[in-house]
Amino acid sequence: MMKAPVGGAKHQLLRPSSSALLLCALALPMQAHAAGTVAGSTISNTASASFDNGAGTQTIDSNTVNLRVDELLDVTVASNNPSDVATTPAGTNQVLTFTVTNTGNGQEAFGLSTIANVGGDNYDPTITGIYIDNGDGIFDPATDTLYTAGSNDPVLNPDQSARIFVVATTPGTVADNDRGIVTLVAAAKTGTGAPGTTFAGQGQGGGDAVVGSTGADGQDNGAYKVSAATVTLVKSAVVVDPFGGSEPVPGATITYTITATVAGTGSVGGLAITDNIPADTSYVTGSITLGGAPLSDASDADAGDYNGTRIRVQLGTVAGGQTRTVTFKTKID
């Protein structure tokens, strides 16, 4: 504890150095961040007193107390995906986005790792890479940096953030609406631990590094949700004979109805319905319909065609929850 001796001589001696320290203190706001006073800087405090004891107004300074600001190790990780990221069975290069922020007060490198078997979900995504964004916020494996633990750990200044992409493959065995959670973990390279843990001499500016309230590591979850669709085909036949009955006799007409039902939250692409004309029957030309509307037999702009042995209706992409109904007719030979 410093005791200021009574008298002015000491204070007069101190004054040049204390005003220099005050100048340093005034320069601090340029470096000050929301994360806190930059590690290694000095907090200087000097009070002054003015008074009149009969010989005019006099001013004295107190002693100056200097405190060094140590480095606080703090980091946060936040998912940037407001909701689950849609994926499909066996989908590759499925991207989750995170932001890693240095909330400490010194420059610090952070190690990154992922946890795919978190629990509380339906499947474990297969992590294929962690990428550090080049600044545009868009994942591009050609321009973003593939992260390798220990070799290119992101170095962040106080308050600085890095955008991190976690890239995964979805297993082919997943079902519609399955969720897969991935945790991204960032940990200060200087060290982690209970708040208050001190790493002597390892702070920026030569001081200590002290673990802050975050424990010097942070994590957050991102999740994929599988969007898949299944197709069900139901075929039925109605026979009309030439005599007004429904007997399958030569000359009778058979109307086939094929209903394709797509179920699930995803959609199916390239859906086509193909049916061979049964033996001992002849296709009734121009009889293909889709949703009640006739289609031509030629392979042309419309979706239907007949090539002499089978009919085909190309439905393209059909979303879950929709049905398509195709009919065609044959005559019993």
Added chain:
Amino acid sequence: MRKALFLLIAALAPAQAFAANQVALDNNVFVERVTTDAAGKQRVLLEEPKVVVPGDRLVFVLNYRNAGAQPADKFVITNPMPSAVRFAGAGDTPPLVSVDGGKMWGQLADLTVPMADGTRRPAQPADVTHVRWAFQKPIPAGATGKLIFRGVVK
């Protein structure tokens, strides 16, 4: 060693300079460390730190003493806030504060800060740039006192 040297020089200083400033102002800064004991009770310890980290709560203690033979009139103590410290209230003797570098003084609740759009908003503790105690009555010879204010390391 250096401290001893200072004291030596102080002792050798001219007697007039000594007599002219017979009021002493001693400045101490403590940090409040909150610890939880085995029974779960929180204890607040005041430590004299050499190092601090952002978020630490500091207690600034100013001890004054009129060691002269004459009362000290118009006694004013001023402490500029270190820029890395956010004002966090004072002790039993509330100070006047300034939020503009020491031009205007008042109670924090009465002060305002200009905004970029030309309007003014009420001053916040973080705006305080200086604290000051201005005594109405002279400090008698031999009297001592203690003033306290708090701050948080930004």
